[in-house]
Amino acid sequence: MSTSTAAEQVIRAGQGEALLEVKGLQRYFPVTRGIVFQRQVGAVKAVDGIDLSIHTGETLGVVGESGCGKTTTGRLVTRLDEPTGGSITFEGEDLTHLSRAKMRPFRREIQMIFQDPFSSLNPRQTIGTIIAAPFQIQKVDSEGGTKKAVQALMERVGLNPEHYNRYPHEFSGGQRQRIGVARALALRPKLIVCDEPVSALDVSIQAQIVNLLEDLQDEFNLAYLFIAHDLSVIRHISDRVAVMYLGKVVEVADRDELYNHARHPYTHALLSAVPEADPDALAHRERIRLTGDVPSPLNPPSGCRFRTRCWKAQDICAEQEPPLVQIGAPGHQAACHFPEERDVI
C-alpha cells in the first residue's frame, strides 16, 4: 500500500496520469437456446458499463456480493476475456481489442493472481516450472539462467528455494498462494489483478499473504486491482475502493472517505452488515438489514439496480438510472438519486 495521502491521490487522479483507465467497460454473456439453430434469448449483463482508473503504485479495491461482476472485471482488464463494449487503456495504449500477438508485450505488464490456490496450479508441474512459465512464454532470458531467477523469486515470496522441484500438492494453501504470487511477479509487472487472493485461506495465513503483497508493492511500485468480498481486507489494503452491485460501480472513493462517509445506500447496508470482531462496538451499531437477494443479472431491475432492496427508493429510481457523480469530497462518486447524508455507524 502506498503511503500517499488522499489529497495526493486526488491530485494524481486529476492529472489523468492513470496507469490503467477503464471506460464504460461491458461484458454481456449471451444466453442461447437451441442446438442447431441457436438464437439469443437474452444476455447476462455481468459487467455493464463501469469506469475505473488505477495509478502506478496504487491499490484499487473492488468489493461487492457474489455474482456482481468482480471476477469478470478482473478477467477483462487482464484481457483473459473479451469485452463486449467500452475501452481499456494501459499507459495510454488502447488494449480493448488487441490481438493475441499485439497483446503479448502487455501481458508482461499486467498479471493476475487467482482465488483458488488449489485449482490454479497445474498439479503435474513442479513449482519451478510453474514459476518459470512466464519467462518461457515471453521468451525472456534472465542473467544466470531461469532457475536462478525463479529461486530468487521463491525466496522473495517466502518459499524455500530448495523446494524448486516439488509439486503443488506438497504445499499448504498459503504456500500455494505464494507460488501464485511468485508466478505473477516473475516478469516485474506494473499491475497485478488479485481476484480474492486470500478468501480461501485461514485468517493467520491471510495476514501473511496480505503483508507479503503490501511489501512487494512498496518494493516494486506495483499497482493492484484488488478484488474481494471481505470489506475488512479491502479497507486494510486499498488506497481507493469501488463498490459494485449487479455489474455497476455504485460508489467509489478514497478508502477512509468511503468507510467513514459512505453515501450510497448499498454501501451503508454492506458496511452495517459486517460483523466486527469487537463485541462492544457491535452493540452500538446501526443495523441496516437488506431483505431478499441480489436480483438476476439476466434481468436486472430498471433504473437503479438496487431499488428492489433499497429502503429509500422512489418512483424516479425505477425510471432513471442514477449516474455516477461526484459527491462530497473530491474523488468521491456515488450513483444514487437520494444519497445518504449521514455517516455509517
Next chain:
Amino acid sequence: MGRYLIRRLLQTVVILWVISAITFFLFWITPANPALLICGKNCNTETIATVNATFGFDDPLIVQYGTYMKGLVSPTGRDIGSEGSERNCAWPCFGESYQNGIPVWDSISDAFPATFWLAIGAATIWLFFGVMLGLLAALRKGKALDKLSVGLALFGVSFPTIVFGYLLLFLFIVKLKWIPFPDTANAALFEVGPVKWLQFYILPWITLALVFAALYTRLTRANMIDTMNEDYIRTARAKGLGEGTVIFKHGLRSALTPIVTIFGLDLGGLLGGAVITEQIFSITGLGKFAIDSVLGNDLPAIMGVVLFAAIFIVLANVVVDVLYAVIDPRVRLS
C-alpha cells in the same frame, strides 16, 4: 417436457438419416461387385447385365440412394426387379438378400425375438447381481465381502466371453448333462413352454451377463462409495433417519442415476445383436444374422442390420436422457 421430447425425437430422425446415408455410401465403396454375387456360378455378361438392370446398379448413385430411401420411408415400400417381373417389397424395405432373395426385413423380424429375449434376460441378471454386489461391497468397504466382490468383478471383466460361454456349454450340456442339448435353434416361449425356454436361454444369459455384471458391480460400488460421502447423506443421518432409509432413499437413488444411463445404452446396443453369445449357442438372432451376412458379402442384409441396430442405440439414448430428466430435477428444470 413434451416439447423436449418432440425435439429429441426430431433429432433422432436426423441422426438415423445420417447413419443410413453413411452406411449406404460406404456400401458403394466396397470393392465387391454386387451383380457378380447375385448371379452366382453361371455368370456371363448377359446375366450380369440383367441383374444390373433388375437391381438398378446401372443407375447413378444418387438415384439408387433415392430408391433405397423410398423403400424405408414410403408406406407402400418399393418395387424390386426389372419391368415385367416386378415384385413389391413392403415397408420397411431394406432390399432383398443377395444370398437367398428373401426381403431383409423378413429375416430381421424373424431373428429379432431371439436376440430380444437374450438381451432382456441377460440384462435382468446383470442388473440385479451387479447392483446388489456393488451395493454390498460399498457398504462393507474394506471388509471381506468387499474384497470378494471386487475379486469377482475382476474375474468377470477379464474372462473372455467366448471361453466362458464354451466352458458353460461344455460343462452343463456336454459333461454334466443337466441341460439337454438345445434342439430348437430359436426357442419361442409359446411354442416350447417355459421350462424348455428357460433351459434354452439360461446359459446364454449367464454368458452374456458375466462381463456386464462385473462392470456394474464396480460401477455401483464406486458410485455408492462416493454418494455415501456426500454432505446430504450426513444431513440425512443428522435428521435421525434409519440407516435403511439413508442408504436406499438417499444414497442408492443418487448412486444409481449414472447407472441408468449406461444400462440404457448397453441394452440398446445388445438389442442389435449379441454376436459372440449367439454364435456360441447357435441362436439364430440378429448377431448371427449379421455374421452370416458379413461372411456372405450380403450388402442389403448388412445395411439392414446396421440400421436396425442403430435405431435401438439412438432410441436408447433418447430414453436415457428422458429418464435422466425424470430422476434428476436439476436436469429437468434447466
Next chain:
Amino acid sequence: MTESVTTTASTSAGTGKPFLELKNLQVHFPTDDGLVKAVNGLSFTLERGKTLGIVGESGSGKSVSSLAIMGLHKGSRAKVGGEIWLDGAELVGMSVPEIRRLRGQQVAMIFQDPLSAMHPFYRVGDQLVEAYRVHNEVPKSVARKRAIDLLDRVGIPSPDKRFFDYPHQFSGGMRQRAMIAMALMCDPQLLIADEPTTALDVTVQAQILDLMMDLQKEFNSAIVIITHDLGVVAQMAQDVVVMYGGRVVEAGPVREIFYRPEMPYTWGLLGSIPRVNRGGDHRLKSIRGTPPSLINLPKGCPFQPRCDYQQHVEGHSCTGEVPDLLQIGTEDHRVRCHIETGQRKKLFTEQIKPNL
C-alpha cells in the same frame, strides 16, 4: 485432566448438571498415513438459551467435534473417547438406535454448504417433512403444514409455493434458511451450526445471524456456532472456545476473549484480522508458519512451533510439557500456556493491545 468452561448462567432446571457438557472429548482417525488426532481433550459446557462460539483454524477439529456430539462418527473408523452429556444422558457410549432418536429431535445441525447438504433430487418441502415424520407419527398433511409454517418463519417468501421447489431453485441464502427450518422441525434444544454463513454474502450472512438469534429467543435453544470468523463470534456468542491442534487453548466469556486474551495464539488470531472499523495503515500481525500436522502433533504446547513468546516462560518447557488449561481470575476464563498469568497480562497490555 479435567478442564471445563462453564457458562455463567445457572444450570438446567433442578438437576444441577449443565445442559450440554463435553468432558475430555477425543476423536482420532486411523488412516494410511498414521493416526490423525483431530480432537484431543475438548471440554466445555453450555446452558439452554446460550450460545457458545468455537473458533480456530481449518483443521483444528471444530467440525469433527460437532459431528461427535451428533454421534455421526459411529459406524466410521473414528475412535471417540471421553464423555458428552446432553440433558443427563451420555452420548459417547450410546448405541446407534438410541442416539438416532436424539438426532434431529434434541440436537439438530446446520451445515456450511447448504447446496450440498440438501438432497438434490427431493423437494425442499419433502425434506423438511421427512425430518418431522422420523420423530413424530403424524399424517403427511400435518407435517406439511408445519414445514410451511417454519419456511414462513425463517423468511422464505410464499412458502406454500416454494415448498415444492428443489434445492437448486433456491438462492444460497434461501437454502441456508431452509436448512435452518429443517433443523427446527422438531424443536431441538441444541442447535449446532457449523460455519453456517461461510458460504454466504455479508448482507445475507447478517440476515441469517439475525434469524438465528431471534429463533433462539423464541425457542430458548442452546446454540453451538462453529466459525473461523471472529466477527460472527463477537456478534453471536456469550462464550468462546478457541481451538488449536484439536485442543482448547483458551476459553471464556466473549468479552474476556476479545479484550483480555492471554494465550499467544489468541493474540495472533486477533492481530491477524483486518478491522472494518479502523483505518488500515498498520501492518497485520500474522502468525508465522502453518498449522500443525495432526499426525505428528508437537510434543509440548501445540502452538509451540509458531509461538514468539516462549522466552517469557519460566520453570516449564514449551517443547516438553503440554500446558494445562487453567482458570484465571474469577470469571470462567481458562488459558493453556506456560507463561505466568501476571506476565501474560503484562505482555498483553504492553505489547499486544496497542497493536490490535
